[in-house]
Amino acid sequence: MDTIAAIATPAGRGGVGIIRLSGAGAESIVRKLCRTTKTFAARHAQHRSFFTSDGSVLDNGLLLYFPAPASYTGEDVIELQAHGSPVLLRALLEQVIALGARLAAPGEFTRRAVENGKLHLEQAEAVAACIDAATLRAARQAQRHLQGEFGRLINGLMDELTGLLAHVEACLDFPEEEIPALLFEQLRAGLEETVLKPIDKALATSDFGERLFQGATVAIIGAPNVGKSTLLNRLSGRDRAIISPQPGTTRDVLEVDFELHGIPVRLLDTAGLRESNDMIEQEGVKRARAAAQCADITIVMADASNPDSWHVVADADTYVMNKCDLVDGAHGFPERYCMISAHSGEGVESLLSHLAELLGEIPADEEGLLITSRRHRQQLERARNHLISGEEMLGDAMSLDLIALEWRQAWSCMGEILGIGDVEHILDRIFSQFCIGK
Ligand SMILES: Nc1nc2c(ncn2[C@@H]2O[C@H](COP(=O)(O)OP(=O)(O)OP(=O)(O)O)[C@@H](O)[C@H]2O)c(=O)[nH]1
Numbered sequence: 521m522d523t524i525a526a527i528a529t530p531a532g533r534g535g536v537g538i539i540r541l542s543g544a545g546a547e548s549i550v551r552k553l554c555r556t557t558k559t560f561a562a563r564h565a566q567h568r569s570f571f572t573s574d575g576s577v578l579d580n581g582l583l584l585y586f587p588a589p590a591s592y593t594g595e596d597v598i599e600l601q602a603h604g605s606p607v608l609l610r611a612l613l614e615q616v617i618a619l620g621a622r623l624a625a626p627g628e629f630t631r632r633a634v635e636n637g638k639l640h641l642e643q644a645e646a647v648a649a650c651i652d653a654a655t656l657r658a659a660r661q662a663q664r665h666l667q668g669e670f671g672r673l674i675n676g677l678m679d680e681l682t683g684l685l686a687h688v689e690a691c692l693d694f695p696e697e698e699i700p701a702l703l704f705e706q707l708r709a710g711l712e713e714t715v716l717k718p719i720d721k722a723l724a725t726s727d728f729g730e731r732l733f734q735g736a737t738v739a740i741i742g743a744p745n746v747g748k749s750t751l752l753n754r755l756s757g758r759d760r761a762i763i764s765p766q767p768g769t770t771r772d773v774l775e776v777d778f779e780l781h782g783i784p785v786r787l788l789d790t791a792g793l794r795e796s797n798d799m800i801e802q803e804g805v806k807r808a809r810a811a812a813q814c815a816d817i818t819i820v821m822a823d824a825s826n827p828d829s830w831h832v833v834a835d836a837d838t839y840v841m842n843k844c845d846l847v848d849g850a851h852g853f854p855e856r857y858c859m860i861s862a863h864s865g866e867g868v869e870s871l872l873s874h875l876a877e878l879l880g881e882i883p884a885d886e887e888g889l890l891i892t893s894r895r896h897r898q899q900l901e902r903a904r905n906h907l908i909s910g911e912e913m914l915g916d917a918m919s920l921d922l923i924a925l926e927w928r929q930a931w932s933c934m935g936e937i938l939g940i941g942d943v944e945h946i947l948d949r950i951f952s953q954f955c956i957g958k
């Protein structure tokens with residue numbers, strides 16, 4: 521395999537910038553870069569100068585050498601920790617390429633780690649998830665996957681299935697009348713208890729798990745002046761939107777990102793919905809409705825002190841009665857409204873809990889390992905379908921070979937999660953979503 525190189529730190533200036541190389545040529549390329557004939561000490565930080573081709577010092581910094589196979593990729597890996605200047609890093613990268621390395625493709629280091637057996641495929645995906653996680657809660661899940669927890673779960677299921685398959689296959693050679701009647705019941709019970717139940721349990725976590733990484737969009741709509749912008753400012757903790765007692769203040773759709781119980785949420789504040797002759801306001805109202813259409817959750821807000829705002833302006837997932845500080849109790853309000861004061865913060869916590877519930881939150885203290893990737897969920901769903909197709913044929917000795925076929929397919933579906941079997945065709949897609957240098 522050729523030697524790949526990339527800048528591993530993000531674009532832009534920083535204290536330190538890292539260039540990574542992996543491949544059999546890494547050491548000799550970097551020896552030329554450092555103008556030394558001696559080999560580098562393994563896994564030992566050493567301070568070096570990095571030279572241009574004409575012999576002047578381009579930069580200096582730390583060098584780390586991880587000889588194969590004890591490295592991230594399983595190949596010889598060298599990391600150069602230079603100064604974090606985009607200009608210097610680009611020049612350094614060009615220099616190692618001139619000396620024989622090739623620019624790495626997105627995710628190519630991690631792909632090599634998978635190909636060299638350093639990581640299972642689902643762990644490699646967890647590397648990308650760790651980097652992409654927008655909240656600590658998501659990052660913690662990614663870390664559990666990276667530690668192999670999900671892989672062990674899938675492996676365990678595959679082992680159980682292998683055991684069941686062995687029974688089915690052992691019977692294939694027997695004449696029908698010699699197959700004990702109890703066998704089918706045992707197989708069914710074993711499948712349900714040791715394979716299907718854990719799969720269903722895992723699948724039940726996928727809505728929230730995927731949500732944790734994809735995030736959600738929440739739009740606030742309502743009549744003018746009800747306090748939409750005030751709620752946006754409170755939830756984002758910033759003075760983002762202009763707030764005024766004058767109806768029709770907000771015209772554009774404003775976006776802020778905030779964390780809702782660890783779920784990354786994009787919150788949209790919109791123009792108050794009303795008829796207007798003002799062209800700009802009309803456009804704002806149009807955009808408000810469009811935002812509500814696209815959002816995962818729409819909040820309709822009304823003003824407790826102004827009954828004119830109570831008529832329903834649109835269908836919503838949640839109805840909020842704001843300015844509850846201005847009224848005594850909830851008498852006379854339509855029932856579906858939950859009471860808050862965006863101004864004082866009263867009721868806002870329970871509104872947030874309600875939104876988290878709508879987003880399928882599994883309470884933090886009940887949160888186990890979650891399925892966080894669509895690919896993993898789909899593979900498990902496929903496996904489940906094959907298992908059930910096989911299960912439905914249990915009882916019919918003539919169908920034993922078909923049952924075995926279905927269950928073997930289920931086994932392969934789970935194997936693909938871990939990168940076992942013929943997975944070449946999915947690797948390109950998975951690793952193209954990585955950043956370069958990882
Ligand atoms: N007493 C009280 N006043 C509030 C509350 N929330 C907002 N207000 C006031 O209501 C007025 C309108 O607030 P905004 O947040 O600008 O309302 P809006 O819904 O964004 O209005 P438009 O952008 O015009 O549609 C401001 O004077 C706020 O200070 C609240 O909970 N209690």
Ligand SMILES: [Mg+2]
Nearest residue numbers: 748749769770
């Ligand atoms: Mg506003």
